[in-house]
Amino acid sequence: MRILVLGGDGYLGWPTAMYLSANGHQVGVVDNMVRRAYDHELGSGSLVPIETLATRLAVWHDRGGDSISSYYGDLVDSDFLYATIRDFEPDTIVHFAEQRAAPYSMIDRKHAVYTQMNNVVGTLNLMYAVGEIDRDIHIVKLGTMGEYGTPNIDIEEGWLDITHKGRSDRVLFPKRPGSFYHLSKVHDSHNLEFGCRIWGLRVTDLNQGVVYGQETEQTAADPRLVTRFDYDAVFGTVLNRFAIQAVLGLPLTVYGGGSQTRAIIDIRDTVECVRLACQSPAAAGEFRVFNQTTETMSLTEMAKTVTNSFPGASSIVHLENPRVEIEDHHFSVVHTALEDLGLSPHLLSDTLLTSMFDIIDQHRDRVDRNALTPGVNWRASANAASHVAQGSEYVGG
Ligand code: NAD
Ligand code: USQ
Numbered sequence: 435m436r437i438l439v440l441g442g443d444g445y446l447g448w449p450t451a452m453y454l455s456a457n458g459h460q461v462g463v464v465d466n467m468v469r470r471a472y473d474h475e476l477g478s479g480s481l482v483p484i485e486t487l488a489t490r491l492a493v494w495h496d497r498g499g500d501s502i503s504s505y506y507g508d509l510v511d512s513d514f515l516y517a518t519i520r521d522f523e524p525d526t527i528v529h530f531a532e533q534r535a536a537p538y539s540m541i542d543r544k545h546a547v548y549t550q551m552n553n554v555v556g557t558l559n560l561m562y563a564v565g566e567i568d569r570d571i572h573i574v575k576l577g578t579m580g581e582y583g584t585p586n587i588d589i590e591e592g593w594l595d596i597t598h599k600g601r602s603d604r605v606l607f608p609k610r611p612g613s614f615y616h617l618s619k620v621h622d623s624h625n626l627e628f629g630c631r632i633w634g635l636r637v638t639d640l641n642q643g644v645v646y647g648q649e650t651e652q653t654a655a656d657p658r659l660v661t662r663f664d665y666d667a668v669f670g671t672v673l674n675r676f677a678i679q680a681v682l683g684l685p686l687t688v689y690g691g692g693s694q695t696r697a698i699i700d701i702r703d704t705v706e707c708v709r710l711a712c713q714s715p716a717a718a719g720e721f722r723v724f725n726q727t728t729e730t731m732s733l734t735e736m737a738k739t740v741t742n743s744f745p746g747a748s749s750i751v752h753l754e755n756p757r758v759e760i761e762d763h764h765f766s767v768v769h770t771a772l773e774d775l776g777l778s779p780h781l782l783s784d785t786l787l788t789s790m791f792d793i794i795d796q797h798r799d800r801v802d803r804n805a806l807t808p809g810v811n812w813r814a815s816a817n818a819a820s821h822v823a824q825g826s827e828y829v830g831g
Contacts, residue, residue: 441530509556539615583610592723643697643727646673690755692734697727728779
């Protein structure tokens with residue numbers, strides 16, 4: 435297949451592009467490099483040094499991989515997006531290209547507006563481009579488990595069969611997300627479902643859990659092919675942060691009581707799930723939702739798994755929760771669709787954590803400990819200037 439990966443320079447987009455290429459697909463990547471600009475804005479950066487996209491592509495090719503084409507530009511620029519799709523002529527478009535940090539979207543009004551504008555407008559432009567250029571192109575869109583929030587009923591895969599006052603219907607699963615970022619994904623899902631109904635688009639919405647890990651077979655092949663590894667309190671995700679805190683001898687920062695339960699997934703399963711979704715497209719007019727997660731754990735269980743696996747001493751601290759989230763709740767997620775397509779999940783294990791500890795140890799001197807401290811507070815509606823590096827420019831302009 436010809437597969438265009440939007441957001442192909444990011445944490446997940448880059449390993450996915452290489453994985454799809456290694457599996458025989460013709461791959462193109464699109465990115466506007468805004469993720470690298472957030473690093474400048476926040477004064478943070480990847481724990482592991484990463485190469486430019488140009489170097490990554492050259493190394494991939496020099497090591498025998500099929501050439502991956504690249505397009506530099508912004509999804510919000512519809513002329514660029516239309517021209518790119520016309521030029522590459524994809525069968526499938528995998529859409530990772532969004533502002534993806536919940537804390538970033540909660541810094542202040544500007545960051546909330548930027549996040550929703552970037553994500554919702556980018557996705558709308560993509561829908562229109564596919565609607566006008568070729569409706570057969572399958573859109574594989576990265577959604578998120580946090581779209582659902584923590585409902586007091588089991589979480590189905592996107593849709594819910596309900597009976598109300600004696601009548602039955604099948605409706606989109608009710609959503610109650612916990613940040614303006616997660617809300618942007620809900621808006622995307624609704625727009626995409628509408629596009630399937632009116633234009634017959636083919637869409638797979640992958641509601642992915644929190645990703646952990648930093649290596650896939652392809653990123654491990656050469657230090658110049660590694661993907662980014664975020665640990666700061668804005669972009670670092672929870673298990674990656676816990677692993678880094680353990681190696682640095684710092685207490686693992688559980689927000690609040692720690693009984694909040696989240697869906698998680700190993701990065702090696704992310705790339706495989708995307709391959710499976712691409713190779714088995716949604717039907718014309720179908721809005722298909724997969725819960726892209728392999729297990730669920732409370733924050734306390736995640737922290738204990740990390741401290742138990744870490745060979746040295748490590749401890750856990752409970753911080754006042756900077757977010758607004760329910761701590762004691764029901765959380766039962768249906769996630770059979772991808773397994774039915776052939777996914778055989780990697781569960782969180784000592785082996786993976788041990789390899790993460792090794793990678794972290796090699797780069798421990800690069801850690802800025804100040805960046806680990808959470809600063810963005812959900813209850814404050816404005817002014818998080820302290821999280822923006824002095825003298826840096828806000829990315830949204
Ligand atoms: P990332 O920020 O590392 O990568 C996103 C990439 O998209 C970046 O390279 C960025 O420069 C690019 N981008 C953003 N807006 C763009 C625009 N308007 N035009 C062109 N390029 C743009 O994020 P990630 O962790 O790789 O996540 C990728 C996707 O997966 C996101 O949509 C995210 O919401 C979703 N997701 C991530 C996780 C996770 O734990 N990392 C979990 C669930 C879902
Ligand atoms: N948390 C801690 N300690 C920390 C960091 C986080 O206890 O040091 C807690 C948070 O309060 C939250 C949970 O861990 O309850 C997850 O936080 P996170 O920052 O790892 O993940 P989240 O903000 O939900 O966002 C991440 C990605 C996002 C993706 C989402 C998947 O950044 O792109 O969409 O995971 S999900 O959560 O399933 O929606």
